[in-house]
Amino acid sequence: MRRTRPAVRVMAGIILAAALVFFLFPVIWMFLTSFKTQAEVFASPPVFIPGQWNLNNYAGALLPPPNGSGGWAGIRDSLIVSLSTAVVSVAVGALAAYSLARYRVGGQQFSFWILSTRMFPPVASALPLFLIFKELKLLDTYEALIIANTIFNLPFAIWLLKGFIEDSPAELEEAALIDGSSIFGAFWRITLPLITPGLVVALLFSFIFTWNEFMFALLLTRKAVRPLTVIIPSLVGGHEILWGQIAAAGVIAIIPGTLLALFLQRYIVRGLTMGALKS
Amino acid sequence: MADKLAFRPRTIRFSIASSVERRYRTTAVLFVLPALVLLLAITIYPLIRTLSLTVMAQELTVSPDAEYVGLQNFQKVLADGRFWNAMQNTSFLVVVGVAIQLVAGTGLALLLSEIGRSRSVWVSLFLIPVMIAPVVAGFQFRVILNDSFGPLNYLIKWVSGGLISPPAWLADPKTALFSIMLTDLWQWTPFMLLIVLAGLQSISVELLEAAEVDGASYWQTFWRIKIPILLPVIIIGILIRLMDTFKTFDLVYLLTGGGPGSSTETIAYYTYLNGFKFFSMGYTAAMAFVQLVVIILVSRAFLAIQNRQQKVG
Numbered sequence: 001m002r003r004t005r006p007a008v009r010v011m012a013g014i015i016l017a018a019a020l021v022f023f024l025f026p027v028i029w030m031f032l033t034s035f036k037t038q039a040e041v042f043a044s045p046p047v048f049i050p051g052q053w054n055l056n057n058y059a060g061a062l063l064p065p066p067n068g069s070g071g072w073a074g075i076r077d078s079l080i081v082s083l084s085t086a087v088v089s090v091a092v093g094a095l096a097a098y099s100l101a102r103y104r105v106g107g108q109q110f111s112f113w114i115l116s117t118r119m120f121p122p123v124a125s126a127l128p129l130f131l132i133f134k135e136l137k138l139l140d141t142y143e144a145l146i147i148a149n150t151i152f153n154l155p156f157a158i159w160l161l162k163g164f165i166e167d168s169p170a171e172l173e174e175a176a177l178i179d180g181s182s183i184f185g186a187f188w189r190i191t192l193p194l195i196t197p198g199l200v201v202a203l204l205f206s207f208i209f210t211w212n213e214f215m216f217a218l219l220l221t222r223k224a225v226r227p228l229t230v231i232i233p234s235l236v237g238g239h240e241i242l243w244g245q246i247a248a249a250g251v252i253a254i255i256p257g258t259l260l261a262l263f264l265q266r267y268i269v270r271g272l273t274m275g276a277l278k279s
Numbered sequence: 280m281a282d283k284l285a286f287r288p289r290t291i292r293f294s295i296a297s298s299v300e301r302r303y304r305t306t307a308v309l310f311v312l313p314a315l316v317l318l319l320a321i322t323i324y325p326l327i328r329t330l331s332l333t334v335m336a337q338e339l340t341v342s343p344d345a346e347y348v349g350l351q352n353f354q355k356v357l358a359d360g361r362f363w364n365a366m367q368n369t370s371f372l373v374v375v376g377v378a379i380q381l382v383a384g385t386g387l388a389l390l391l392s393e394i395g396r397s398r399s400v401w402v403s404l405f406l407i408p409v410m411i412a413p414v415v416a417g418f419q420f421r422v423i424l425n426d427s428f429g430p431l432n433y434l435i436k437w438v439s440g441g442l443i444s445p446p447a448w449l450a451d452p453k454t455a456l457f458s459i460m461l462t463d464l465w466q467w468t469p470f471m472l473l474i475v476l477a478g479l480q481s482i483s484v485e486l487l488e489a490a491e492v493d494g495a496s497y498w499q500t501f502w503r504i505k506i507p508i509l510l511p512v513i514i515i516g517i518l519i520r521l522m523d524t525f526k527t528f529d530l531v532y533l534l535t536g537g538g539p540g541s542s543t544e545t546i547a548y549y550t551y552l553n554g555f556k557f558f559s560m561g562y563t564a565a566m567a568f569v570q571l572v573v574i575i576l577v578s579r580a581f582l583a584i585q586n587r588q589q590k591v592g
Contacts (some may be wrong), residue, residue: 008393009394012391012394013394015390016391016394016401017389018418019387019405020401020404020405022411022465023404023405023407023408023465023468023469024404024407025409026408026416026420026423026465027408027411027419027425029422029423029430030372030415030419030422031421032444033422037536041422041428042427042428043426043428044433045433046428046429047431048430057426058433063486065429091314092313092314092317093314095310095311095313095314096310096311096313096315098307098310099307099308099310099311100311101290102290102307103290103303103304103307103559104290104313105304105307105308105310106311114314114318116575117318117321117322118522119574119577120527120571120574121520121525121526121567121570121574122526122528123494123526123528123547123550123551123554123567124320124325124550124567124570124571124572124574125322125325125567126551126554126555127325127554127555127560127563127567128322128324128325128328128563129325130554130555131328132324132375138410147317150317151317151318151320151321152321154314154317154318155318158314170290172513174388174395182306183303183307183310184306187310200564208410211412212410212411212412212413212414213412214412214413214414214528214529214532215528215529215551218532219421219551221554229412229414232414232415232418233418233532233533243422246418246429247418247419247422248441250390250418250419252417253411253412253414253415254407254410254412256404256412257407257409257410257412258374258407258411259411260410261403261406261409261410262403262407265399265402265403265406268406268473269473269474269477271514272409272473272474272519273474273519
């Protein structure tokens with residue numbers, strides 16, 4: 001056993017604790033701000049602990065106008081768009097990944113081309129996409145956001161699932177094919193159950209990426225569809241910025257990501273690197 | 280480390296008649312089609328559409344009519360000081376920001392690797408910023424960095440006993456870009472930490488023990504053993520961050536709106552301004568096209584490195 005000297009460990013602990021304060025402070029500050037009154041937010045020197053722990057900001061952020069800022073509808077829109085995007089990305093991605101992993105369709109160049117589309121700057125395709133959706137009368141609809149987000153999640157889903165499929169044995173599928181199963185039958189009944197963890201990781205990450213996405217949400221929507229990431233900046237009103245409500249909406253917005261960070265650590269490396277690294 | 284990289288192909292091997300094999304292959308191609316169509320819709324289609332726009336001048340604020348102008352839009356881009364300013368700001372975030380993330384992330388990962396059982400709890404907590412929407416992160420830093428009611432300047436004044444008068448971070452052109460970098464550092468340093476830590480954990484304990492027995496110092500072990508083994512992991516981390524930082528839009532939109540002046544405009548943000556605020560369609564298309572060229576060059580490098588690693592693996 002390799003042991004680290006106790007003194008070194010204590011030092012490491014102290015430095016890490018200091019770093020952790022830096023990385024968690026904004027989150028904690030947001031949590032505190034979400035309970036402050038507007039006067040407390042603007043106080044100088046700053047108020048650290050809010051005077052009263054009530055849910056006024058949460059109500060204000062969530063209730064529909066005129067009483068609030070419409071956060072409920074935002075959560076609903078974000079959920080619809082993120083869930084649909086996750087399901088479509090993983091469905092389309094799994095089929096493609098299976099074909100790439102098991103049949104090498106298009107060869108390695110094609111796989112890498114798919115990877116390279118991940119590097120495509122969204123802003124470069126935002127204008128053409130905007131124009132297409134305008135012609136199709138899809139601006140300000142769930143469909144537009146789902147399509148745009150799916151396209152940008154696909155390379156991720158394909159590469160992640162391709163890695164999972166390559167890691168699982170092909171013999172069972174071969175046996176099924178010899179026994180007369182169709183490719184889709186082999187894929188559906190044998191491959192998919194084998195890569196269940198991969199499907200879960202791909203679903204969760206596609207969900208989070210879409211939940212957190214801002215540019216398309218901003219550019220492709222107007223009034224009918226307003227995801228949470230668009231509602232939050234809209235709280236910067238003409239005459240005053242509702243910091244308490246922004247913080248309350250922020251606390252709600254980070255719940256899915258925080259849960260993922262806390263409970264799915266095992267798969268996070270693989271998810272964040274599109275399967276390039278495993279841990 | 281080599282087996283950590285995802286390349287262990289297990290393709291279907293056919294022991295059946297080739298006519299059957301051909302039918303299977305046709306089906307396999309059908310499986311890729313939906314993904315292919317969607318991906319073409321963001322790459323080739325915008326490229327064509329963009330290319331046809333780049334030779335037109337279409338100022339929607341003036342009139343909806345487009346006029347053929349040849350390569351003038353490209354000349355305009357290359358002569359546009361604001362475009363180069365945006366390129367410079369983006370380069371600063373990409374080069375300086377990612378370098379700091381790498382060094383700080385590696386440092387923290389090394390420290391975490393010295394800590395025993397509680398490691399996974401630490402990692403979970405460190406990871407929270409990574410999973411947060413940039414919109415939320417942006418707003419929190421707007422509060423924290425605020426000159427009059429933000430906690431940061433209050434703490435600086437309190438700690439220094441009023442000796443240091445900190446700047447108005449986001450309102451001062453000298454510190455605004457730095458503030459955006461700081462927010463990005465906050466969000467993404469834990470990502471570097473995580474992947475370097477994953478790399479460190481793959482190094483065999485025997486190897487490190489052997490080095491220790493041979494009397495290698497900590498730094499010798501670090502430079503001669505850990506870094507070479509970590510290199511492929513670090514390269515992947517850098518490239519992912521490079522790509523994403525090049526696209527920085529959300530933080531600029533939320534923290535500064537590109538200002539003061541144009542001191543924090545990134546290339547993604549300036550493109551957005553041209554397309555969706557100034558409505559100069561042809562010009563925006565030309566600018567998007569220039570970015571595409573840059574990204575294609577960078578992605579070529581990515582592929583080359585991936586390919587080389589595969590050969591090593």
